[in-house]
Amino acid sequence: MLEGDLLELRNFIKEIKPTIVHLHGFKAPFSLARKSLGIPCIVTAHHGGLVCPAGALLNSKDKICTVAASGNNCLPCVLKNVKGGTFTFPLQKLTPFKLRLVIGKVFNKIPFIYYVTPIVTTTVSIENKKGNGKIFIIVQAY
Incomplete structure (x- = not known):
């Protein structure tokens, strides 16, 4: 169950209706929000x-x-x-x-x-x- 800012982020993602999400920054909250919507994602992690x-x-x-x-x-x-x-x-x-x-x-x-x-x-x-x-x-x- 998502609460607070994560719920707002989930609603934002739901509103723009992406078919896939590319995560580069803020990986954890975006990953949780998009997962609750069942949207696949690609995470780019590098330094x-x-x-x-x-x-x-x-x-x-x-x-x-x-x-x-x-x-x-x-x-x-x-x-x-x-x-x-x-x-x-x-x-x-x-x-x-x-x-x-x-x-x-x-x-x-x-x-x-x-x-x-x-x-x-x-x-x-x-x-x-x-x-x-x-x-x-x-x-x-x-």
């Missing part, structure tokens, strides 16, 4: 920032990322999100990963330098979030 160094689960071309997180795979995406980062990509691409990592760790220990620190520490941030496998978007339907 890209947990596994994606760029935080979006998208590649640098804004397409769904299908490769494993790594210093080389993620560099263009992460640099795209750093002011001035895309201009440094050709140079960073030529710089060996281990050297970029050492430079980034050094810059994390010294006072922040505007523009420079965010760019040269991208490899460290990638390494900190690197997963062991591919990045997936999880979708559950019921």
